[in-house]
Amino acid sequence: MKSMVLKKATDLKIDKNPLSYVEVEIPKIGVNEVLIKISVCGICHTELDEIEGRIEPINFPIILGHQIIGRVIKIGAEVKKLKNGDRVGVGWINSACGECEYCRAGYENLCPQFISTGKDVNGGYAEYTTINENYAALIPEKFIDEEAAPLLCAGAVGHRALKLTGINDGMNLGFLGFGASNHLVLKIARAVYPNLKLFVSARSEGERTLAKELGACWCGDIKEVPPEKLNAVIDTTPVWAPVVDAMKNLKPNGRLIMNNIRKEDLDKGELATIDYSRDLWMEKEIKSVANVTFDDIMEVLNIADIYNIRPVYRIYDLKDANKAIMDIKEKRIKGAKVLRI
Numbered sequence: 001m002k003s004m005v006l007k008k009a010t011d012l013k014i015d016k017n018p019l020s021y022v023e024v025e026i027p028k029i030g031v032n033e034v035l036i037k038i039s040v041c042g043i044c045h046t047e048l049d050e051i052e053g054r055i056e057p058i059n060f061p062i063i064l065g066h067q068i069i070g071r072v073i074k075i076g077a078e079v080k081k082l083k084n085g086d087r088v089g090v091g092w093i094n095s096a097c098g099e100c101e102y103c104r105a106g107y108e109n110l111c112p113q114f115i116s117t118g119k120d121v122n123g124g125y126a127e128y129t130t131i132n133e134n135y136a137a138l139i140p141e142k143f144i145d146e147e148a149a150p151l152l153c154a155g156a157v158g159h160r161a162l163k164l165t166g167i168n169d170g171m172n173l174g175f176l177g178f179g180a181s182n183h184l185v186l187k188i189a190r191a192v193y194p195n196l197k198l199f200v201s202a203r204s205e206g207e208r209t210l211a212k213e214l215g216a217c218w219c220g221d222i223k224e225v226p227p228e229k230l231n232a233v234i235d236t237t238p239v240w241a242p243v244v245d246a247m248k249n250l251k252p253n254g255r256l257i258m259n260n261i262r263k264e265d266l267d268k269g270e271l272a273t274i275d276y277s278r279d280l281w282m283e284k285e286i287k288s289v290a291n292v293t294f295d296d297i298m299e300v301l302n303i304a305d306i307y308n309i310r311p312v313y314r315i316y317d318l319k320d321a322n323k324a325i326m327d328i329k330e331k332r333i334k335g336a337k338v339l340r341i
C-alpha cells in the first residue's frame with residue numbers, strides 16, 4: 001500500500017521533506033480488529049512534535065496520523081459491532097488496558113498502557129490501517145469524510161480541554177493560539193454555551209480574522225492583554241511566555257488549560273517570572289490535557305452532529321504531506337489540514 005513514513009526525527013528548519021513515500025504491506029487484522037480502507041487523515045500539530053523529536057515514536061519507520069476516516073473492508077473472527085462497509089474514525093486513542101485504576105475510573109487517557117495511533121502503532125498517512133473494533137468510532141451520516149477527520153483529535157482533545165476548564169455559560173473564556181483545535185473549541189463553546197464571552201489571542205492576522213468571523217468578542221496579538229479578566233484560558237501555543245501572561249489575567253478561581261502535548265524549550269526561562277501573589281494566589285490553577293478517551297471522541301462527534309459544527313479545513317494529497325507539515329510549521333494556512341489518501 002502507499003504510505004508516507006517518518007524514518008527518523010529531524011529538524012524542520014533544515015529538512016523540509018521529513019516524510020518519505022514508500023510502499024509497505026497492508027497490515028493484517030487480529031480477531032477483534034477491523035481493516036479500514038482510509039479515505040482521509042487529518043494532520044495534527046503532534047505530528048510536528050514527532051518529526052522534531054519532542055515526542056518519540058516507539059520505533060522507526062513509523063506511519064504518522066491519528067485522525068483517520070475510512071470504511072471497514074474486513075473484520076476479524078470475533079468482531080461483533082462492526083460490519084464491512086461501516087464508515088469509522090480512528091483517533092489518538094488506539095487502545096488502553098481497560099483494567100487499571102484509571103481505566104476503571106473513566107480516565108483511560110491516563111492509562112499507563114495507553115497506545116497512541118501514529119506513535120505506538122502505525123497511523124493514517126497510508127491506504128489502510130487496523131484497529132480494535134472498540135476504538136473505531138462510527139461517523140454520523142451528516143459529515144463528509146474531510147469534515148469528520150479534524151473532529152477526531154483537534155475536536156476531541158479540544159472538547160476535553162473545554163470540559164477541564166470548568167466553564168459555565170455567561171463566563172469569559174480565553175484562547176491562546178487559534179489553530180485546528182482552538183477554532184473547533186470556539187465553535188463548540190459558542191454552540192453549547194451561547195452567552196460565553198470569547199477572547200482570542202493569536203499570532204497570525206489570518207487566525208485573528210477567522211476568530212472574529214466565528215464570533216470572538218475580542219481578538220488580539222499573543223502579547224496583547226485582553227480587555228477583561230478571564231475565568232478560563234485554553235492554551236495551544238508551543239511556548240511559555242503567553243502562559244505566564246495569561247495567569248496574570250485570570251480571575252480568582254480561574255484555570256489555565258494547557259492543550260499541548262509538548263512545549264518547546266526556547267523561552268522556558270519565562271516560567272521563572274511567575275509571581276506567586278499576582279499569578280497563582282486566589283486559587284488559580286494550571287492543568288494539562290493528556291490524550292483523549294474514546295468517550296471524548298464519541299461526545300464531540302455527537303455535539304458536532306447536534307449543533308452542526310464543521311471545521312474549517314484545507315485538503316492536501318497524501319504525497320503532499322510534507323508541504324502540509326511545513327504549512328503548519330510556518331503557520332501559512334488557517335484551520336485544519338486533511339490528507340486525501
Ligand SMILES: [Zn+2]
Pocket residue numbers: 044045046066092153154
Ligand atoms: Zn492530535
Ligand SMILES: [Zn+2]
Pocket residue numbers: 096097098099100101102103104108111112113
Ligand atoms: Zn488502563
